[in-house]
């Protein structure tokens with residue numbers, strides 16, 4: 013019955029993953045884990061292989077990271093060391109640049125004199141990591157420990173049997189007890205589960221790495237605006253800028269915006285045109301010609317309200333961008349997986365040990381997280397709905413008021429938010445303080461967001477409160493039950509995952 017449900021729920025446009033009855037007759041070695049997709053996948057693969065699992069990575073391209081820089085916090089990178097995927101020396105070698113301070117500022121704020129009204133912090137997204145070096149280091153540790161890599165090998169389908177999953181890798185069957193879908197947003201398994209549904213929101217990012225004499229690399233920008241909502245109401249542009257490791261005058265700048273997936277929305281090409289027009293204003297250049305372009309960067313990050321993605325098949329678990337565990341506000345998929353890496357590798361290890369590889373058990377790994385769902389309202393507030401005409405400075409005023417309030421409330425409120433993590437106490441204090449200091453602005457926010465989304469948000473906010481209240485007892489219970497042999501291995505697995513869902517769902521994954 014359970015299996016029938018799983019297949020029916022995942023009504024597929026193309027049935028990439030299928031549930032089959034009985035045991036597989038495919039021959040060959042059975043891996044503990046097959047990791048499909050090797051960008052973030054190799055990080056998890058290395059950690060699992062080093063902990064004793066037999067792992068194979070299937071990557072359709074070359075198993076190598078991109079030539080750009082990923083910005084994360086150094087403490088986030090340390091978490092990869094703690095799970096054994098890399099060494100401290102590897103972490104140092106992957107770290108191409110570190111910088112401080114980190115600034116946030118919004119158009120119309122301060123005293124009109126440059127960055128005077130900025131909020132200044134430290135150690136958040138202050139490390140430029142080379143994806144190429146990181147993937148190479150993980151791959152080396154993975155292969156040294158006996159891990160297998162199938163490169164330039166495409167996964168064409170997965171059949172799930174009672175005893176294992178059989179991956180079709182370019183026509184060759186590969187057997188594994190557990191499949192980790194690390195194929196990103198475009199994963200055919202994710203598309204099948206989501207029935208090719210349009211995303212609820214999209215974060216579109218365009219940017220470049222360039223060199224210019226006028227670039228000021230003495231600080232980075234975590235978020236900044238230099239204009240109000242665009243005249244044609246296509247959206248509000250936000251900016252980020254980080255010193256790049258390729259040279260003292262090299263800087264990576266991103267322009268991003270949030271929108272729904274309506275067909276009338278601007279294309280990436282037209283956003284790039286806006287980027288070339290606005291980047292000189294943002295970085296204090298006379299003209300875009302003053303910058304020597306080294307690399308153009310862009311990306312489109314679909315987000316779904318019902319994230320993380322619910323597991324729909326026995327033996328198949330989504331990890332990384334495929335799983336939707338990253339905040340709808342962020343395009344920091346590496347940072348998100350680093351914060352969850354010990355939870356994910358621990359869960360996979362325990363699932364293999366306790367043979368908890370069915371859909372119900374795996375669902376507890378990517379469970380509901382109110383901290384993630386509560387962040388949805390912010391994406392909505394920071395975007396402009398098709399056809400709506402808010403005051404053009406509305407989003408800037410909202411951001412200024414919000415950041416001023418958080419800054420007054422202190423680092424324990426501000427720092428989680430700057431890491432795109434929502435916490436109950438931080439959010440609660442901010443809301444009360446905003447209502448007291450700007451009572452007339454609150455109705456404007458409510459009107460812009462709409463009654464439905466606000467009511468929906470309160471549901472998640474209440475759940476966040478409950479999770480926050482339970483987080484410390486849950487941590488104690490997860491620890492106690494670990495070696496409690498009176499409880500069955502399956503029960504222990506599920507209790508520990510439920511405890512983790514509470515801890516992470518309360519937003520306790522932030523870097524202090």
Ligand SMILES: Cc1cc2nc3c(=O)[nH]c(=O)nc-3n(C[C@H](O)[C@H](O)[C@H](O)COP(=O)(O)OP(=O)(O)OC[C@H]3O[C@@H](n4cnc5c(N)ncnc54)[C@H](O)[C@@H]3O)c2cc1C
Pocket residue numbers: 048049050051052053070071072073081082083084165166167168194195196197198199217309310311312331332333334343344345346347348
């Ligand atoms: C411009 C830009 C800037 C970014 N900056 C940052 C940053 O500063 N910090 C940060 O944390 N994150 C950043 N990100 C996000 C980060 O790049 C992603 O979160 C990360 O790449 C997600 O990795 P993934 O492995 O989950 O998915 P992907 O990167 O999409 O990788 C999926 C992998 O699966 C493989 N694959 C797909 N289909 C198959 C198949 N059928 N068979 C076998 N293999 C397959 C692909 O070849 C690919 O290697 C940025 C992204 C962009 C676009």
